[in-house]
Amino acid sequence: MEGITSKEQRRLAALESYNILDTPREQDFDDIAQLASAICGTPIAVVNLIGDGRQFFKAEVGLGVRETPLDSSFCARAILEQDFMVVPDATKDPRFECNPLVTGQPHIRFYAGALLKSDDGLPIGTVCALGYEPKELTDVQKASLQALARQVMSQLELRRTLHAVSYDLTLERRLSAKRQIRASKVGAKAEALRLKDERSKAAHDAGRIGIFEVDIETDEMIVSDEFCRIFGVPEQQNYKASVFQDLIVDGDRKTASEAASRGAATAPLSVEYRVRRGNDQRVRWVARRAQFVEDERGKPVKMIGVVIDITDSKRKDARIAALLTLGDRLRVGKTVQDISRITSEILAEGLGVNRSGYSTINSALDSLYVEFNWLASGTTSIAGHHPLSLFQATTKRLELGDTLAVPNINAASWLDSDAEAYAAMGVRSFVKVPIIDRGALVGVLFAHDSKPRFWSKLELDFAWGVADRAYAAIARLNAESEQRILNQELSHRLKNTLSIVQAIAAQTLKNVTEKDAVAAFNGRLQALSSAHDVLLQQSWSTARLREVIGRVMHLHAGDGKVVMSGPEVPLGPKAGLSLSLLLHELGTNAIKYGALSTDAGVVDISWHVSDDSERPILTLKWEEKGGPPAAEPERKGFGSRLIRMGIAGTGDVEKNFTQSGLIATFRAPLSLVMELGE
Incomplete structure (x- = not known):
């Protein structure tokens, strides 16, 4: 401190x-x-x-x-x-x-x-x-x-800037007046400009003003130390003008001067342009003010002026404009990835960093998922899943709601446990703004830089502004999704129930020759009604896989007959409905023909989420043990088709009929399982 x-x-x-x-x-x-x-x-x-x-x-x-x-x-x-x-x-x-x-x-x-x-x-x-x-x-x-x-x-602020600039201009006017009086001694007067007394150096450093002089005939330049610092070149007095012309961004070279325009005295005297600094390749905005010095015949022989780094001012104006338009751009975003892309671009532009983006956080799954990241040229993408445990120190601070602005990761001892992960990403400094929802950390807006840098209050204010708007946009998406669920879920479920009843009736009563078929139909319909009750009692925007399995299987077996194992996984309404009906059908078959038809039989239901790809997969395994041998049914009815559809209609199902019972494996993309869609 x-x-x-x-x-x-x-x-x-x-x-x-x-x-x-x-x-x-x-x-x-x-x-x-x-x-x-x-x-x-x-x-x-x-x-x-x-x-x-x-x-x-x-x-x-x-x-x-x-x-x-x-x-x-x-x-x-x-x-x-x-x-x-x-x-x-x-x-x-x-x-x-x-x-x-x-x-x-x-x-x-x-x-x-x-x-x-x-x-x-x-x-x-x-x-x-x-x-x-x-x-x-x-x-x-x-x-x-x-x-x-x-x-x-x-x-x-205005007085300080004017004082610094006016001193340099006053000095230049004096030199120019002497040149007009004694034109034959232009070289000697140019030397006077290079003299750096203590007052001049203090004024230049305080005002961050670089001074230059170009000899039009030789194209040689005399520059101040501050001029060199602005352009990111070694500090020395003499340079060829082409050295600095080559650092000007291609699109702005017509704005700046060149040998021909200086010789004809047509080069603009007051301009602003971008340069790519020689030492760190950062793009900076420069304002240049100059004037020509003529000999006794009126021929221009010198171009003398000052340059000022106006990047901060430009970025401040750009940040204000960006925040004003960000809300309009976010309103057209339809997904979290849309919001991530828009906010990442705005944040990177406003802060001038190597990488920026938005990541969602799921502490239960130890998951940090980078939805989208904006990248500067030559920067590696980190989009996709990362173990949250690699960033324990960072996460601990973010969970408290703290905005983190770290100028140098290697100098922050509290980040020692996370340093290796940041080094692998090429990060030396960062800004991270947490998104807190109902007391839990759900997302992080981040800006990464490959070099140490100090983060100013203006930059942090800008990052907060972007994060506030991003959070509001994500909250809007969630609110719209919940509203659609509230307005449509009951209607959709009732329609789905009627469709299923009709399918069951057609399947069960087809070619009925005895009353046992009617009894089977009634039993099936009663079981379906129980499964539907489970659906209606769940809030599918927050339902958990373990809860759904437990509620459904409770209708088919007593304590000790069903074993469950797996991590907490949130379920969207579509996946919840699909999984409930799927488990009901498997449970019914197990009672009739499988492991649940015997005292010694059990059903082992396990699941896991793969973490070896950018698109995690939920795998659910149904394994019957201690029951009679399983055989593939000769007659494929509605229940068989329902099982073949898999979770949320993906159709990714693998069935094995073994001596101890049925083993069925279902797979579905985690994003589809968690989707809060219709």
Whole structure:
């Protein structure tokens, strides 16, 4: 965990980067203080910056001073809060009841402060309102004070960027003026540009601005260290222009300059384009601003300018646009895989990762199933089933509802047990957002990167936004499925029952010559009615295979006559109905001719799910033991056809008639068995 001293140093460095301490009053900030006072209805309001041992008021109303020590500061306490702090009555608040500003002049009773946070999330000050009487703020007043805080940060960010850019442009104008006066010494003035005094380097580093100069005749470039870092090349002063032109993405090369357009002074001076960095091959957005330098005859001899990495800004805009359109795209998704594909693409685009996707979780089956994964070029797919036990440490955190953002797996000791599995997937850093349904972990939206990287708050906010929309879309699919079941299940089951009754009647009463056939029909119909009762008592969206087998076989045999073994497997309504009728027919035959017709006979029912393929298969085995020898019936009736249909109508059935009884094996895709279809 980062130490307090280190964090305070970072905070002070962030404040220093805005170059705002001890600056004169400005109307823009005074207006914000006036608005804060008017909105909150307080006599005092300030735009306050917390420095090292002091607080500086960039703007203030009702105080008359620009700086005070931190000992009695309300705002020093405010920067420890999340984003907003309200003290309705300081005399009743144990944090401030002994504060000299409360017990003595000016007798402050009320305080409300909205935090000023840098783009890295570091607190640097507050916009606050203070009063002499106890007070409560409305939600509108609180939101307005926070909006004013955001406006202050927008002003500070803009000033910082303009300051950095204006310094470089001012430097360039001075150099250009000298070149016009002394055109014969262009080379000497170009050398002046390469001089890096401490102030220039600090400005460039703070603004992340790269500087370049192109000699049009030789196509040689002089570049700054920051320019090299932006393009991902070794830091050195001299390069051929073609080195950087080759790094520009093919589709954007017409936008940037080339030797011909520089020589004719027709190259655009203000452009934005993408580059593929030389060291890590990452695509970054670059904004380039330039101008031409001419000799005494008006011929362009130099192209000088600056470049700025604007990838974060571009991605922020893209993320906002993506979240706005994501809901519309998800509405057309008909399956979980559709939702997974859409969210994976959006997440990968917004975060710029190697792999992203959505996986469903089934803790009972130790299953992690990647429905779909978006892949960058050269990245290996991990779609399909994986043992959940390979990621025990990760799963434990996700089950608590924690969003995980790991910048470097190798440096996270709590992930040691999972490190080998991540290494096999080529993952060094990741973001994972859990999907929790009814207290259980059911899915994970993930973003993988092959290199260590720090995940910013903006990136996590985006991932949360995508996950929220994905969860809502999946919940919609489940709700629609359940609604169809509620509306149609009873009707379908009644129709199916009538069809079966008709088939049984036709089969049983065909060519009837004696009343025993009628009795057989009645017994069969009664057994079918019992099986149907089992169906009606189950909630097929959550029914389990073991429960269905137990309820059906209870109608045919007492305790000890049926042995069951196998994992918990959820059943959809179609598979549940099919399996109930199938087991009823097998049980009826076993009572009449098989193992259940003798005292010593038993039926062993076992099942398992294969994990050696991307499409798991449920295998159910019916084995009669201790009964009379089994023989294939000469007459194939309705019951035989029902058994041949198998589970959910797949027809994948294998029957063996042995000396100890019937052995029948049924197979069906697990996805079909679990399907919540009609």
